[in-house]
Amino acid sequence: MSGFAVYTIGIVVVLVLAAVLCLFRIFRGPTIADRMVGVDIMGILFVGITALTGIIYKLDFLLDVAIVLALISFVATIALAKYLERRTLDD
């Protein structure tokens, strides 16, 4: 394993650490809005992780997976925000 591979895998490990911090906010968030923010940010981080994995292993279909992941994350966040807007605190 060359030093170059160590560098790229270290970068992916830092991104996974950031995703674990988002997971902490999803578990601990006091309201449901905090959890939705964590899910949104974790989706964007997974797009970056997938694209970096694609250039490490030279697999160009992983970039297609990254584009589709960005699309699904956007639609899911809009749907969750609409759900949040219709609901009140004393339901």
Next chain:
Amino acid sequence: MIDSTSLTAIADTATQVAAIAGMNLSTLDIIGYIVIAVGVLFDLLGAIGLVRLPDVYNRLQSATKSVTLGTLGIMIGILIVEGFTSIGIKAIICGVFLLLTAPVSAHALSRGSLRFGAKMWKGTVIDSYGKDKLGGPQIETKEKKDEVA
């Protein structure tokens, strides 16, 4: 001052150091991996802000802006490293899509959480939207009570 000749000298030195270490890296590869590392640093700082800041609006503001810019930096770095191949073109399309859609989803989330009733932090100065549309500013007044999760 940093001018183009000194930048070229720095890049040549980095290429020679990489060649001594047994790696074949061109100047564009080194610039691209530096851009990717800066993007990953922005991502990590945004995630730390998501954990540390006090209420949902501060968390959204910190995390959305820096994570969007960091992921765009990763995509630009991939374009610099790979050139205009299929991987590079797909990466920059994905980055532009994220740059267009992440602010839209952040705005929808903040509007939804304000309508939902999530209170702002008690040091907040002004809330004009809540004063106009929701019948009073949505700033928490007392010490933090236990909210229903």
